[in-house]
Amino acid sequence: MMMITRKDLYYISSANSIMDLLGLLLKLVLDTSVSWARMFVALGVSVALSIAAGVWMATSSKAEKLMLPVVDVLQTIPILAFFPFAIYIFVAVLPGYIGINAAVVFLIITSMVWNMILGVYESIKTIPKELAEVARLYHFDIWRRLRRIYMPACFPRLVEQSILSWSIGLFYLVTSEIFSIGNKNYQVGYGIGPELIKLAQIGGGYYLLGLGVFIAFVILTRFLFFRPLEKYATKYTRQRAQAPKPKLEKRMITWLETALPRRKVEFDEKGFLIDSGGAAPRKPAVRRRVIKVSTLYTALGAMILLVMAYVIASSPTLRGYEIAAFIALAATFARVWLAFLVTLAIAVPVCVYIVFMSKRTSQYMLLFQIVASVPATVLLPAIALAIGGGALHGEVVAFIIFLLSGIWYVIFSVVASVKTLPSNIFEAQKTFGIKGWNAWKNIYLKAIVPGLITGAMTGIAAEWNASIVAEYFTSTGITGSTNILSSVGIGIGKLLDLSLAAGNSGLGLMVIALLNLVVMILLVNTFVWKRFYNRIASVYR
């Protein structure tokens, strides 16, 4: 493995004077601002898209039937794997920097928008019928409906989901920025991701400074941008006697969890718990109709696949691609699931301790939120350089990145779902003296199952997302010469990276690799997660 020497780095010759340090700090702030600009553009577009799509889905049953399954599926597909493909397309259409930045923003939107759409859709769907009747009685046009009814109804959920989307988006931002460094033709230009890679190669202190700036931006955004929005949102929630869910972990709710039957917990104006004892917020009737349409989609997908399979089988080149893609997919599959099993081994005891045993749950959660706000891929350069060479270097780096990418989803999702359990369950535990192994077996390990499934789905998706940088990571874009910092033997992420680097000739391989990936994800969704979900949905109510 080749290391960059200090003299390669043009902007710090010797950063030992205060002025140089301040200069570096300023540069870091500017770079992070550029990254944040990408995020805000993506958030703005996502808000507009989610309102349009959410309102449309909630008010037209045709749109609802057609789009709900699509949105559900898109949420679980690791869209970052499409980044190489998106770059290829965007750069082919738009010139250089503009193309690549458009690709990054597009990617971030695809990470942000799905849960926001569902949020808008669900909150408009649950508007009391009387309000719609009022709107009809007074002949509200679409703008007045939007302003007076739809927006106030969906605003709190939209803010809540935006915060979740923001943290998911950060992962995509950093990963795609770092990815762009791998290829000198597709550089993102300025941004905190490339900056951190440069700093990681100089030394620990500078890198930590970069990380500090990043975390400061995360925290400032939370308090200066989202907190006021949350406060503003309570204006609308109070009217419905429903306070906002105050904790970030509560927002780590994803599609499966909204679909799971949950006990509805409400608060009155003063924040006291109102025990409504109600059932799931989402209507089962809608679900059932949606499942019918998803069967239709499945049949459609199967037909397309058959045609594809025929085309691939009839061409020797494509057959070769298919074999390569399949082997690479299998390798990454093994890696992702191994990392996930280790994640479970760590996350389960940690979760049980934090939610059931510790009295400092909220302090731990705050700490975790701050740590989790740092996307695992930000740490990639440091990890790749810190762990020395050796035969398995690439594997170890990929494993660590996968682990860090997935684990927070599991932890936050478990904590959020356990919090929805009625508190009298824990009183019963105390009354009947359920302790020790008895409590682990009959309460703790079972109470976390719904959260674990949601967390597993989203966490594993995050691992697949990370694969495009975790499996193959270079700084070619900075140094000009091929400089592989970390690489596994074979893997779907690496395959996608290399096929992008190959330009036009790699396109066929890239498309086939992506097809394989999507088919695999859909199969796992259907045969693993849906089954789990159906089994627990009949019990956990």
Next chain:
Amino acid sequence: MRMLSVENVSFLYENSAQEIMSKVSFTAEKGEFVSIVGPSGCGKSTLLRIIAGLVQPSSGRVLFMDKKVEGPNSKMSFVFQDFALLPWLTNQDNVKMGLSMTDLDDDSKEAKAAELLDRFGLGGFEKYYPNVLSGGMKQRVGIARAIASDPQVLLMDEPFSSLDELTAETLRSDIIYMLENKNISVNSVVMVTHNVEEAVELSDKIIVLSNKPTHVKRIIKVLWKRPRDKRSSRFTDIMDQIYAALAQ
């Protein structure tokens, strides 16, 4: 014989100077059914949780068979308003949870849980999960769990208020049967309720609480054999007494 003695129990939340419960005292004797009634939000449920040892009083004490209650124990059991069954355990396993503090081996626990379910008319539902049961059946599982460890005192927090009236009526007579039957361990019942009629129907002693801070307003003894005729003037007289005490 005195089963339970609540002595000058006061309660205030941590970080708060204002007492929400002030010097509550009453007793429950062997064979007695005691009801606690009071305006909503007056801390009835908190009082019951203090008696159970789930919540520590700020001052005062609760004696169970002349011993100070420091925490939950297997001889005092609890029936919850919303049943508090563990949704992920079968009905039989839920009842088994009530035997956690006993040192029976697992087979005996299984057998006892099955027998209890059977006694409450839930034979055949052992391997089902609570969510297939109606509210009344769920509460039967809750009661079976509560008496599994042969408790002497049964504490019940609004046990019938989540049920329809017909189901509630049946369960009320089940409870009275348990109290009056010498072969069943339950010697005394303390029930929190907001339903005055229910209190008069069942109780030997009715503790009327008042609000802000919670204190005992009146203790009404009902020396009258059950079942009691709800349409009799004696019944309505006692109800009027309670309403009068609540209105003061």
